Each structure stands twice: as C-alpha cells, then as structure tokens.
Amino acid sequence: MSLPSHEVSIPSPELSLTTPKIHRLSDLWRMVTVNRKVSFGLGILIFFTLVAIFGPIILTKDPNAFSTDILSPPSATHWLGTTQTGQDVFTQVVVGTRVSLILGFVTGLVATLISVIVGLTGGYLGGWVDDVLSLFSNVFLVLPGLPLAIVLAAFLPYRGPLTVGFVTVITGWSWGARVLRSQTLSMRSREFVEAAKASGETSWRIIFFEIFPNEIALVAAELLGTIVYAVLAETGLEYLGLGDVTNTSWGTMFYWAGNNDAILLGAWWWILAPGLCVAILGAGLAFINFGIDEIANPRLRKERPPKFAKLKKARKAVAE
Amino acid sequence: MNSNNGTLPDALAANGGTTNAILEAEHLRKYFPIRQLTLFGKQLAVHAVEDNSLALYPGRALALVGESGSGKTTMARMLARLYEPTAGTIKFRGEPVNTRSSANLRTYRRHVQIVFQDPFSSLNPVHDVRYHLSRPLRLHGHVRNAADERAQILALLNRVSLSPAEQFISKYPHQLSGGQRQRVAIARALAARPEVLLADEPVSMLDVSIRLDMLNLLLRLKDEEQLALLFITHDIASARYFAEDTLVMYAGQTVEGGPSEEVIQQPKHPYTQLLISAAPDPDRPSLNERDKTVAARGEIPSLITPPTGCRFHPRCPHAMPVCRERFPGRTDLGGGHWTNCFLYGDGGTQPKNITITNDAKQNTLETP
C-alpha cells in the first residue's frame, strides 16, 4: 500500500547503484577524465593494450630464441634478464601480454554474458524459472575451481587456452548472476517496470530495454571484476601446467620459472616481471571498478568544495 | 453505483452523458498468499480486497477514498490487470475480460490505462520523453512512420500543457520537475488512446501549489475526451473537488458510496464520518473545540487476520452483535447513495430512518 509522502526538500542521493547520466559521448569522456581513479586505471589498461597490440610487432627478438646468457640479471642487452635457457625475459613478457590479455578479456566477457542472461531472466520471471536458474547458479558457485580444473585437465585431451578459459568461465559466472538476480528482483517492483507492463510491453522487452539499462553500472563493475578474476585464475592454472606450456604467456612463464627453481637460483627477475604485470593489470582494473562505483553512487563521491578558503573565511566570520 | 446491469440509476442518468458503464468490477476479491516455511498449518494470506464492485462511466470521475490498507491501490492494480483478481469479474463494455491470451491483454491495455503515484519512479531514468511516449504509440499501432510519430508525440505533450513541446522531447526524467514528470506520465497513458484512465493518487507526491493545476488538467481531459476516470486518493477533500461520485473503502471492504457531495455532506457510515471529521478543515473552528471531533479509537486492523464480519466493528461506536457475524449487504439510501452498514439495514432499498451522531460526548443513536 503506498502511503502519501512529500518530496524531500534536501537533496538526498539514492542509495542504490544508479546508471550515471551519460547520454552523449562527451558526457562519458568528462566523467572518465574527472574521476582520478578511473583515469588512472584506464591509463594502465590502455598501456597494456598497446603493449599487447604493438609489442610483438615492434620487438625484433624471438622470445623462444635460446642464447648463451643463462640466468643473467637485467642488463643492457637483456632488459629484464634471461631465463634458464637464455631466453629474453623482456621479450617473453611483452609477447605474453597479448595472450594473457586476450584470454582474460574473452573469458571475462563470456562469463559476464552468461551471468547477465541467467541473472536477469531468473530475477524478472520468477517462479519455477527462477528456482531452476538459482539452483544452477548455486551449484556452480560452490564448485571448487582448482580441483575442478585439475580433474578436467586430466580428462580433456587438449591442454591449452581453451581448457583454461573453459574452466574460468564455468567457475566465474555464477557470482555475477546472483548479484544481478537480486538487483533485478528489486528493479522488478519499481514503478516504471509496472508502467511498462501497463503499457503492454512484452517481458523480453522489459528485461533488456527497461531493466538492463538501469543495471549497466553494475554489469560494468561485474565485467571488470570478472576479467580480473579471469586473468588471475588463468595465470594460476597455467602455472600449474594446465595450459599450453609451449605457448608464451605470463602464466607459462611462471610455470617454467617454477619448474626450473628460479627462486632457488636467485633469478628474481624471471618471477618479478610477469608477477608485476599481473599485479599492475589487476590493480588498474580494480581502480576502474572503484571509479565506476563512485560515479554510479553519488554518496561515495568526495565532493571537493571548490572554494575551500572561502569556506574557512565564512566560518570565521560567523564565529566573530 | 447500484448496478447489476451496468446502467446508471435514473437520477444520475437525467444529468446527461451515456448511461452504460464502460468498465465494471463485480465482486472482486484479492488475497495475497504469504509464503511460509511450514508445510502444515493454514495458508496465510493478506485479504486485501473483499467483495468490491464498482462501475466507471464515460465522462464521469469516481473517487476511491481510503486510508492505507483499505485496498484502493489493489483495486486500481486489478483494474489495470497488473494483478489478477482472486475472484470476481471485470467487464469492459459489458463483456467479461478474458486475460488468458496475451493478445486480449494487449487489447485491454489499449482501452484502460493507469497513472501512478510517484512521478519520480514511474518514468525510466535511462530513457527520454520521446521513448516513453513512442512506446505505447507503437505498441498499439497508432503510428505509420517516424514523422507521424513525432507529430503525435508533440501533440500529446501539448495536450498535457507541456509546451513548447519541442523542448521536452529529448529531456530525461531527472531534468524535469515533479509536476512535469507527472504530466509526461499522463501523456504516456493517453498515448494508447484509452477510454478509461485509472489515476492512483496522482497528486499526493506533488507540491501543494501545483496539485490543483494537475487535477484541473485531468478534469479537462475527462471532459474533452469523455474519459472514464478512477481517482484514488486518501484526501477526501480532493475527492469532493474532483469526482462526481465517491466510494469509501475500509480494510478491503466497501463502506459507502454515491454522489460525492451527498457522501461528504451527509455521511452515513460511522467510518465515513470519522474520516471527514479527521480531515484538516480550515473552515472549521480551531482544534481546541474538540467536541466536534470524532473520538478515534483503535487502529487499522491487520489484513492477515482481519476482524470477522464488518471490519470496522472493533472501532465502531455503534457496533452491534450482528456486525461481528457477517458483512452487511448494500442498502440503498436513495439518489444513488448507498452504504454497507447494519444501522441502516441489511441490503435492499428500505433504509432505516435514523440519524447517528458521533460526537465524543454523546455516543447514542437517535431515532426520530
């Protein structure tokens, strides 16, 4: 039963995640550049993307070329040192960026897509559809990633990016689905959804044209989170040797470094290079996520009072 | 609306206008089951609406007045087919509405539209005004091409006095004030070209000084297009201003109904009297004269385990034993005015001729 209530005269921000008022590309640009977290994270992301696209083209060295400088620390010829077999670590890292990035992004995207479809459909339709989809999500949620990966790797004849990607997608979609489902459940009872129903819209149209646009901020945040998860998960799985170890990626670098006891031998550069890359990429994506949070939820924004000095003066004046 | 066959009583028909009801609700009930964890035990439900009948006529407004828990919003939602009634029939132009098929539902929606209470949440924040208005136009096949659509949208905006219309087409809801949003909501409802407009507390969340303008807009639309309006409100004064007929509900049951002026100036049911005396009335002398105020006792009952019989009986100063046993039939008081109250009879058209006063001092029945 709706009770009458009056418009509040004090501006009060909404409590839930809202889609920011982006209607033109210029709005988007302004929002991105004004928020420092987003620009910082975006900078990192762009950096790695450029490295992935142009790095292997610019570099002349072959990452798999053996050389005689075995386990040599960073020097002028080998900027990040060499591996056990004399391969240039720097080249490997640059080439590996492409593989890791593509794998991470694609699996993140696929997992998010699945979670959007499952979450939105279950949340809106309710009833037995929701019960079945929830059951699915919950089952996949509790599946332990690592043992599952090992078991799958044992059974699947093919070891490579597809395996790793497959496992990541399977373990990565359910959390987002649950979040989106609960958000859709609360959206469902919003009046504009009822109004759309009263206008005569079909369910599909309501889900994807009325409800989904309101959840884009959430989906974007979830996408980034899933990509971070994907990159980390895949790196970890490749480290275990479940990926294609002949391929060069950050994870396989870890694999070889681990296999050849790099730490014991003191070759810190071999581990540090891919490790830093993963960490920095993850941090960059996380920063973008925080920034999106701030944009979408006005309460988190630290409204910098423009004339701080004037404020102090005004307060002083009152005190006197 | 004392109608079994959908025609107006003679007194009202004499005032002109068509005499056949365009939308009728007959003995509607709505129970909302409560999901419980226990396998055994009775299924609990919220008894939101209990046996409510009403009829809407073209060019006339009916006000549905009640407090929270009265079931008025549920009635509106049922008439808009957003909820399915648990029992009872809804008839459009005399034909029962069959909502099994979605095509039928779509057709029904073309004829019956609803405007919601909260202008801030009834518009989708990510879509502009053009989108909001073009959807119903397209859904109900009123447009031929893009140019026609734009022309029709501009015409709609002008009809709800949002002018100059070109300025409003590309605005988003957050760029509009509360009153403007509500007008867009009304335009959206009108885009379907309905014959019936259900307005669920359309002005409660608007600033006081613009409420009358909005009500006058709805009245103008009603006259121009002979719309049948259902006006849901908790404010009995605006019901009097706006609607020709008023129906009062309490805790899901109908209590009294008839021409607005009659019901409000000569309220018969004790609850209606309570409601009118509790409403703020600047014309009445100040609060210190408490003699005139009806002593309010008790609170609105729970709808999960409502009182038996007439749900007002725990609070009624004139309750009788029969009030607890069953709900009274509709007693016709003449001139379209009716009430459900054992004080006046138990159905039929021979009301008992009594006057009740609910003064705090004298809680007595006076029989002339």
Next chain:
Amino acid sequence: MTMYELNSAETSTKHTSNVLLEIKHISVDYYAASGNVHALNDVNITLERGQILGLVGESGSGKSTLAYAITRLLHPPAVITDGEILYYPRSDRDEQQPRKKVVHSWQQSATETEPPSVDILQLTPAQLRAFRWNELSIVFQSAMNALNPVMTIGTQIQDVLRTHRPKMGPDSRKQRALELLRLVGIAPDRIRSYPHELSGGMRQRAIIAIALALSPELIILDEPTTALDVVVQREILTEIMRLREQLGFSVIFITHDLSLLLEMADTIAVMYAGRVVEKATSQELRSRPCHPYSYGLLNSFPTIHGPRRRMTGIPGSPPDLRAIPSGCAFHPRCPCAFDACSSVFPALLPVSTGMDSRRVACHLYDSHLGDGEPPANEEFAARYEDKYEAMQKARSSNEQ
C-alpha cells in the same frame, strides 16, 4: 515528587525572558561542483516560550534545512554561511547538578537586564551534547524509520536517559520510560515491543516519547505526520497539543500542509525559495493573507465544506534553487507582480507601523514602491483567476 517527575507547576513560574529562540540572519549554502545553491537566505524568526510556530513551504523553500541548521545537523556540502541562532535557557530550572554546570558555562552575556543567551552555532561539541535533547529535540520526517529495529522501544528510551542522566539508576530509568509511554498514550506493556510490532501511529508516538524524555524546552517536528493516515494524523496532532498544554514546551512545526497549521499553530511563517515571505498569527493568515503566495497557498486546498467551485492554485511551479528569479523569487508566478518585483528584492518588513508581529516581504506593502492600497482577498481571487486565464490562453496559443 520525584526529581524527574514532570512538574507542570514549573511552567507557570516567572520566566526570565519570553523569547526562547532567536534565529538571526541565517544563510545556508549547498556547495556543488556546478555552483553554490542558496538554500536559506537571511532568515529571521523569533520563537517565544510555549508557542507553536508553523513553518510552511513547498519543496525548495528551505524549511527542513532550517530545522537541521537549528540542531546543527547539517553536513557538508551544506554549510551555514552567516547568522546566529540565540537560545535563551531558563535559569530557574533546577534539574540535577551536571546540567546546571553546563548552563552556567554557557552564559555569555548574563547581565542584569539581558537574559543569558547562547549561540547554538558556537557551542563546542561537549556543550552541544549537553544541549541536544536536554533543551532541544527533533522528530524527523520519516521518524518511524528512526527507530532501531533490533532494540525494543523501552531500551531506546532508556538509552537516551542513560546517555544524558548518568546518575539515574536502572529502576528510575524504567520508571521514567513507563511514564513517558503513558504520557504519549502507549500502553505500558508495549515497553518490550520491537518497532516492527507497532503500527505507524504508535511508532510515531514512541518517537515523540523519546523526544520528550528529558523535558526539552523546544521540540522541532519536521513533517511528523506526512506518512501517516489522516485519522492517525489527527490523533498525533491532538496528542502533541495536549502535551504542549501539559508540559509547556515550544514547538516548531514544519509541514507543507497549511491547513494543518491553521488549526494548530499560534504563529505561521511562510517560506518560499529559502526566505520567509510572511509571518503572521494563524487567525490573521486565515482571514487576511498579505502575501500573494500565502493567499495562493491557502486556496490550494480543496475544502470539505464550503462552496464547490473551480479552484486554480498557483500557476507555475516552485523554483529551482539553482536558478532563483531575480528580485522577488515569486514574481514569475505572482498575479500582482509589477515592475519593481523583478528587479528589487523585497525585505521582510512589518505590514504597518506599530504592528511588529505581522511581517510580509512584498512590494505591495512598501509605501515607496507599492502602488496604492494592498489588495484584499477578493482582489487576490480575481487576479489569480485572470492569471490563470492568461496562462490557459498562452498554452492554447502555444499548441497551435
């Protein structure tokens, strides 16, 4: 008599001063990246002891902001940029020791002739804590949600007592809590009820009980009955009036519903776009509103009894505070506006000399700028009708 028993005899003793609260030149700004919004602009209000002051206005009028300013609950980006709020504590109240000490430490200007006053805006956090709830309490707009859902209402009342009266033992606290519940009309056995077990009206009463816990001098009610049904609203208001008579506190009642204030308030201040535009007693306002906005507001409520006629309300809509019209903020909507209204800002001045209590901010009453006699009610009605017709014509010509 116990030490904490409400002593109604106290209210009849001689007061040191009749004035309880003086709001002087208060201005509040909201800082936003796109510019400052002036939520309140040079507001001056005086409240006497035992008086009910009604603040009425629509969205953007600043009435809630004023309430928060008085209680110093404004957070950045809202900042009080100017003014002072003087509170005159009663020096003849003999409650327990700690309070007396604080009162004495506040006294800034305790001279022979001037009663001691305190600027609320200058209080230190410690003084503010002693001040709040002892002298001043506030009931918020959605007060029902202000109750902690996991604590019983008895615990919540006793919480207040525990905080502010550390010397009270648990038994006396419980007694006081029961007393308060009885006072507001809640059955004493509900002391162990949780908020969700109470109806909306009872929760509101519980909040009022908490507000009364320390017998404050001033209670601010910010739209206390907006979310309640009309019957419950009537009960709560009657309750507040009764308590006021019994305990003698002052009330600032903030609402958008002028018809309520006409029944309840002694004095009414009408606010528009962050300023006070009229101040009058409720009888005066009802019979002869001076400001065109007041007249419009009075006639925005359909009546239950009285003639059934077409009403027009006030044309236009309340202003956006980011773009307040020049001169008098009401002039675009005003049916009596003339040239000076769009350029010269009207100050809040007494309506006629000698009658200081009745004030209005309107050029119609300015002997220099106004043209002739200020309009009577009938003329207001006629002008509003004309303006309405003109707007209708403008609209239909726009449509063509």
